Amino acid sequence: MKRLPLKITILGSGNVATQFATTFHAAGATIAEVYSPNAAHAKTLAKKVKANVVKSIADLSAADFILIAVKDDALTATVKALPAGKGIVVHTAGSVPMNVLQKFPQHGVLYPLQTISKKRTLKTEQLPLCIEASDKKTLAKLKQIAQLISGKVRLLDSDQRRAAHLAAVFACNFTNHLYAIAGQLLEEKNLPFDLLRPLILETAEKVQQLSPSEAQTGPALRNDRSVMNKHLALLKTHPEWKQLYRLFSKSIHDSAPKK
Amino acid sequence: MKRLPLKITILGSGNVATQFATTFHAAGATIAEVYSPNAAHAKTLAKKVKANVVKSIADLSAADFILIAVKDDALTATVKALPAGKGIVVHTAGSVPMNVLQKFPQHGVLYPLQTISKKRTLKTEQLPLCIEASDKKTLAKLKQIAQLISGKVRLLDSDQRRAAHLAAVFACNFTNHLYAIAGQLLEEKNLPFDLLRPLILETAEKVQQLSPSEAQTGPALRNDRSVMNKHLALLKTHPEWKQLYRLFSKSIHDSAPKK
Numbered sequence: 001m002k003r004l005p006l007k008i009t010i011l012g013s014g015n016v017a018t019q020f021a022t023t024f025h026a027a028g029a030t031i032a033e034v035y036s037p038n039a040a041h042a043k044t045l046a047k048k049v050k051a052n053v054v055k056s057i058a059d060l061s062a063a064d065f066i067l068i069a070v071k072d073d074a075l076t077a078t079v080k081a082l083p084a085g086k087g088i089v090v091h092t093a094g095s096v097p098m099n100v101l102q103k104f105p106q107h108g109v110l111y112p113l114q115t116i117s118k119k120r121t122l123k124t125e126q127l128p129l130c131i132e133a134s135d136k137k138t139l140a141k142l143k144q145i146a147q148l149i150s151g152k153v154r155l156l157d158s159d160q161r162r163a164a165h166l167a168a169v170f171a172c173n174f175t176n177h178l179y180a181i182a183g184q185l186l187e188e189k190n191l192p193f194d195l196l197r198p199l200i201l202e203t204a205e206k207v208q209q210l211s212p213s214e215a216q217t218g219p220a221l222r223n224d225r226s227v228m229n230k231h232l233a234l235l236k237t238h239p240e241w242k243q244l245y246r247l248f249s250k251s252i253h254d255s256a257p258k259k
Numbered sequence: 260m261k262r263l264p265l266k267i268t269i270l271g272s273g274n275v276a277t278q279f280a281t282t283f284h285a286a287g288a289t290i291a292e293v294y295s296p297n298a299a300h301a302k303t304l305a306k307k308v309k310a311n312v313v314k315s316i317a318d319l320s321a322a323d324f325i326l327i328a329v330k331d332d333a334l335t336a337t338v339k340a341l342p343a344g345k346g347i348v349v350h351t352a353g354s355v356p357m358n359v360l361q362k363f364p365q366h367g368v369l370y371p372l373q374t375i376s377k378k379r380t381l382k383t384e385q386l387p388l389c390i391e392a393s394d395k396k397t398l399a400k401l402k403q404i405a406q407l408i409s410g411k412v413r414l415l416d417s418d419q420r421r422a423a424h425l426a427a428v429f430a431c432n433f434t435n436h437l438y439a440i441a442g443q444l445l446e447e448k449n450l451p452f453d454l455l456r457p458l459i460l461e462t463a464e465k466v467q468q469l470s471p472s473e474a475q476t477g478p479a480l481r482n483d484r485s486v487m488n489k490h491l492a493l494l495k496t497h498p499e500w501k502q503l504y505r506l507f508s509k510s511i512h513d514s515a516p517k518k
Contacts (some may be wrong), residue, residue: 004290004405015476061302063356072485077390085306095486100271114458115465115476126457170456170500171441172462173477174507180471182430189422195413197467198385199373206374208456212439217274217374227331227354231425236279240510241429244440246431247506251499255439 002027006145009060009087010051011078012069013041015116016092018048020067022121024150025049033060033208037074057081064088065145067110072096072136079103089136094165097158098132108133111161113170122200128152181241213257221256222250263287265404268319268346271309271328272300275351277307279326281380282408282514284308292319296333317342323347324404326369331355338362347397347404350453357391358415359487366399367392370420371385374431387411389420472516479508480515 006029010021013036025031031051036042039053048052050130054060057078069092072079079100082089089104094111101107104251111130114122117240133139146153156164179200183193206215219227228249235242265288269280270297275424278425279365295301305337313319316337321344328351329337338359341348348363353370354480360366363445370389373381392398398414405412415423420445437460442452465474478486 005484049283049428069504071481078439093501095489100423113454115462115474117474117476119469120461120465122461126461133429152454152457156450157507160448160450160495162446162489164450165486166493167441167444167455169477169479169490169504170437170444171513172458173462173475173479174503175437175459176466176471177439177507177511177514178429178434178474179466180312181428182477183471185422185426185429191419191423191467193470195372195387195411195423196426198387198411199427199431200339200434200463200466202338202381203374203384203434204459206376207435207438207459209316210378212435212442215374215376216432216439217376218428218433220432222330224477225362226424227424230354230421231428233367234421234425240506242505243511244433244503247499247503251440252432252436 003015003030004148006030006065006148007032007063009033009063009065009066010045010049010069011035011057011082013038013045014069014071016112017067017069018045018118019112019116019122019127020069020149021045022050022090023127027148029148035060036070046195055085058083059169061088063193066090067092075100081103081167088133088141092140094168095162097162098134099158102134103221104134106141108138109158109161110142111156111165112147112170113164115168115176128154128157130154130164132157132161143146181244211254216252216256217253220252223253223256263289263407264502265289265324266291268292268322268325269293269308269328269501270341272297272304272314272326272328273330273378275371276326276328277304277377278371278375278381278386279328279351279369279408280304280308280310282386290408291322294319295329307497321345325349326351334359347392347400349401353427354421356421357393358417360373361393363393365368365393365397365400367397368417368420369401369405370415370424372423372427373433374427383408384412387425388412389413389415391420392418440503455505473515475511477511477517481509481513482515 033051033054034046035054042053064087064091069073088106090108090110109132113128127150129146133142275372290308292313293305294313326347347388349367372387373490386409388405392401398476439505
C-alpha cells in the first residue's frame with residue numbers, strides 16, 4: 001500500500017495506542033516512532049506497524065502528528081517530558097480536558113468512543129471518534145486525519161466528551177458486568193454462558209434501530225410483582241445483586257411511559 | 260409452503276404469542292385457532308397466520324399442541340378454563356413451574372430465552388428455546404416441535420429455567436436500561452443516542468467469542484480513582500445513577516482478576 005505523507009509518533013503501547021497505530025498504519029500513514037515505558041510492549045507494537053522504538057521521550061524525532069495514548073495518571077509526566085515541536089499533539093482520554101496540552105502550539109483530542117482490546121481490530125464504521133482542537137486550522141487537519149480511520153468523526157468539546165465517557169461507562173463497562181453476573185447466575189445451575197449469547201446480541205441489535213425506551217421489555221416494565229418477588233428470593237445469597245435488582249426495577253418502572 | 264401435519268392452538272396475542280404463531284406458521288405448521296381476551300389483538304394475529312379466532316376458551320377444538328402465552332397472572336385462570344384434551348399443553352413463562360399444568364395428561368414448557376417484540380421477527384439461530392415436559396414421550400415430541408423453529412433447543416428443569424429467566428433480566432432488561440441512562444447523559448449535553456450505537460453493538464459482539472471477564476475494560480477495572488471521582492461529580496444531580504455507579508464500580512473491581 002502507498003504510504004500517505006503523514007508521519008505519526010505514538011506514545012503508549014496499550015489497547016488504545018495499539019488500535020490507533022495499527023489502524024493508521026493499515027490506512028497508509030507512516031508510523032515513524034513508538035515510545036512506551038513498557039519496553040516489551042513498545043517493541044511488539046513497533047514491529048506490527050514497522051516503526052522504530054525510541055528509548056526516551058527526549059530522543060523522539062519531529063513528526064506531523066503525535067498521539068499520546070498513555071494511562072490518565074501518566075499523562076502529565078508525558079506532557080512535561082515531551083518537547084514542544086511543530087506537529088499536532090493529541091491525547092485520547094475521555095475525561096481529561098484538552099488544555100493539559102496547552103504548551104504545544106497545535107494540540108487537540110482524538111477520543112475513541114469504543115471498547116478497545118488488543119485482540120480485536122475495529123472497522124471504520126465501528127470506531128466513532130470525538131475530536132477537539134486548539135484552533136480552526138488544527139481542527140481541520142485533525143478532522144482529516146481522523147477520517148482516515150473512522151466513518152464517524154464528531155466535534156465534541158471537553159465538557160461533552162466527559163459526558164460521553166461517562167455514558168460509555170454505563171453502556172459498555174456496566175453492561176459487560178451485567179453479562180458477567182448473568183453468566184454466574186447460570187453457572188450456579190450448571191448452565192453455560194452460551195445460552196445467553198443470542199439474547200445479548202439481540203438486545204444490542206434492537207437499539208440499533210429502536211430507542212432504548214421502545215426496546216424495553218420484562219417484569220419491571222410490566223410491574224409484574226409476582227415475578228420480581230420470585231427473583232428477589234432467588235438472589236438472597238447475593239446481597240449486592242439484589243440491591244442492583246431493586247434499583248434497576250424501580251428505575252425502569254419510574255421511567256416507563258405512563259399509560 | 261406445504262403444511263406439516265401439526266395443528267396448533269395459540270392462547271394469547273402478545274409479543275410471545277405472536278412470535279411463536281408467526282414462526283410456527285412460517286415453518287409450515289397449521290395454526291388452527293387463536294384465543295385471546297384482547298379480541299382486537301386476537302383478530303390481528305389470526306389474520307397473520309390464517310387461523311380462526313375463537314371467542315371463548317370453552318369453544319376451542321382439539322389440537323396436537325396448545326401453546327399458552329398469556330401474562331403470568333392470567334395463567335391460572337386460563338389453565339382452569341381449558342378442558343383437558345389429547346394434545347400437549349405448554350406454557351412459555353420463565354418463572355412459572357411446569358406443574359401448574361398437571362391437570363393435562365401431556366404437558367410441558369417452551370420458554371424462549373430472548374427479548375421479543377412484535378416489531379421484530381427472529382431467525383432460528385436467534386431463538387434459544389428451553390424445554391421441559393411431563394414425561395419422556397412428551398419431551399421427545401416437544402423437542403421435535405421446538406426444533407422446527409429453533410436451532411438452539413435445550414432441556415432445562417423448572418429450577419434452572421427460573422435462574423435463566425433471572426439471568427435474562429440482568430443481561431437484557433437491565434442492560435437496555437443502562438442504554439437508556441447513557442442516552443439521557445448524552446442528551447443533557449445535546450448529543451444524540453446514535454453516538455453510542457457502535458459501542459453498544461461491539462460490547463455485545465465482544466462476548467460472542469470472549470467471556471465477560473476477558474472483555475471487561477474501563478476505569479473501575481483499572482481502579483482509576485481519578486476518572487471515577489470525576490464521574491461521580493458529574494452524577495451529582497442523579498442520585499440513583501450515582502448509586503448504580505458506585506455499586507457497579509465496586510463489583511467490577513471486586514471481581515477483577517487479581518494480578
